[in-house]
Amino acid sequence: MGLIRRFFQREDPESSYAPLEGGSEGPDGERIDDQEQREYSRVDYYVFLLLGIAMLWAWNMFLAAAPYFQRRFESDHRLLRNFQSAELAVSTVGSLGSLILLTKLQANASYPKRIAASLILNSVVFALLAISTRTFLAVSPSAYFVFFLLVVFSASLATSLCQNGVFAYVASFGREEYTQGIMTGQGIAGVLPCIAQIVSVLSVPPKESEEGAPQESSKSAFIYFLTATVISALTLVTFVYLLSKPASHGHVRPTLDDEEVDPGYGAASHKSIPLLRLLQKLYWLAGAVFLTFAITMFYPVFTQKTLSVRDPTTSSRLFQPAVFIPLGFLFWNIGDLIGRVIPGIPGLTLTAQPRLLFTLAVARLAFIPLYLLxxxxxxxxxxxxxxxxxxxxxxxxxxxxxxxxxxxMMGFVEWVDPEEREAAGGFMSLCLVAGLTAGSFLSFIAAGA
Known part of the structure; x- marks a missing residue:
């Protein structure tokens, strides 16, 4: 409790938030000049854009496909009510555990191999999901639920491999544009699966249930999952092409210490940065990113349960659950993409106001009761x-x-010393994933709403 009081009752709460001046530095403190960066390639940029899309495609695909999974679990009300929260819990716990393990296995790591392995694993997962829409349709909801959790866990492992590999690999290019391409791709990954789901449903004639209500066809789900397989395979082909370019050879070199990773500059010695020191400097930002993503994890549960106010038996297919639910995910992800773009506009960033960011993160709690309306x-x-x-x-x-x-995630570098930036990046990523994990378990509350 004394530690908590020191965090929130500092005599000068802004003393640890004094933005640092200076440019980018290498592992030994040397300044990285523009001439050290490799020549910009638009082709390379689009490859990294595709990698960003593939990185979060699985996550958003499972969310957008909620109507299909609802139909598979409709005969078991307990599974129908809780499958979304179980999916979130398995996915986030799998991602958190995988990232911790991969961090411990950094010595002599081949980041391109990790990226390729993630894309292959995603292709297999999506292919199995596509096959499951055409075969084994008579299996019990419980049996399908086991299969469902296995593919969710496999997809979370693929996501962790991709995150761990891509951000290490892109750092070796020394081009901020490529990192921005990955972030943009992640935003697009939230939008495209929803569009693919909507198009796949609208392109197939509706299936009528015994009560005459339209349902999503398994054929539309097959098209949707097959599209995801093609995206992963296409990304793998483009990444292999990137690796085949002479300029890509020798970018990432393994480190000597499995606790210290410096993908852009090879082996280097870094002093250990205590997490407590980082927490003391970044507690507002760390708390903001944790709360932001913990609260965000409520939206998938509410979205897959929220229906149009129009009568589904008489309204157009756009307002029927098979389309309206992914439409809800589409609107959320369009907003997320807009929110990611806004900080890139000069004058619209809040990186210099961490306490305001924390306050805004807390204020997001107001959106949860809005769903109940x-x-x-x-x-x-x-x-x-x-x-x-x-x-x-x-x-x-x-x-x-x-x-x-x-x-x-953009602003933490302003509040730490140059030699702490790498460790601070890992610390902020850990806070983000921890927020997702905590929110996934709290979302079980929303599942019963």
């Missing part, structure tokens, strides 16, 4: 408007996530 589980909406749900709740909730999260 919408048509959750078809019980009726207090505000009888799809516009309110899509534009006010989903879009703005997504914008707030992208904007606050990006500011936190």
């Amino acid at each position: 919408c048509n959750v589980s078809g019980r009726g909406a207090a505000i009888n408007s799809d516009f309110f749900y899509l534009f006010i709740v989903q879009l703005l909730f997504g914008v707030s996530n992208g904007y606050i999260g990006s500011n936190c």
Whole structure:
């Protein structure tokens, strides 16, 4: 408790938040000049853009495919109510555990091999999901649930491999443009799966249930999962092409110490940076990024349960659950993409105001009760408007996530010493993943709403 009081009752709470001046530095403190950067290639940029898309495609694909999974679990109300929260928990715990393990296995690591392995694993996972829509349709919901959790865990492992490998590999190029391409690709990865899901459903004639209500066809799910397989395979081909270029050889060299990774400059000695020191300098930003993504994890559970206020039996297919649910995910992810872009505009960043970012992160709690005003589980909406749900709740909730999260991840370098930046990056990433993990377990509360 004394430690907590010291964090929040400092005599000068802004003393640890004094932005540092200076440019980029190498592992030995030398300044990195522009001439040390490799020549910019638009082709390389688009390869990294594709890698960013592939990195988060699986995560967003599972969310957007909620209507199909709902149909597979509809005969078991317990699984139907909790499969989304179980998916989030398995995915985030798998990602957190995998990242910790990969961090411990950095010695002599081949980052290109990790990237290739992640793309191959994703291709296999998506192919199995596509096959499952055409075969083994008579298996029990419990058996399919086991399969579902296995593919979710495999996809989370692939995501961790991709994250660990891509960000290490791109650092060796010394081009900030390529890193920006990865971040943009991650934002696009939230939008494209939703569009693919909507198009796949609308391109297939609706299937009528015994009660006459339209349902999503397994054929549309097959097209959707097959599209994901093609994306992963295409990304793998383009990455192999990038590796075949002479300028890409020898970029990433292994480190001598499995605790210290310096993908851009090879082996180097770094002094150990205590996490407590980083927490004392970054507690507002660390708390903001943790809360931001913990609160964000409520949105997938509510989104897969929120229906249009229009009668699904008489409205167009756009407002039927098989399309409306991924449409809700689409609006949230469009907002997230907008939020990621805004901090790149001069004058619209808040990296110099960490306490304000923390306050905004806490304020995002207000979005959770807003979902209860919408048509959750078809019980009726207090505000009888799809516009309110899509534009006010989903879009703005997504914008707030992208904007606050990006500011936190962009701004931490201003508040630490140059020799602490690498460790601070790992610390902030850990806070982000910890927030996702905590939010995934808290989302079980929303599952019962």
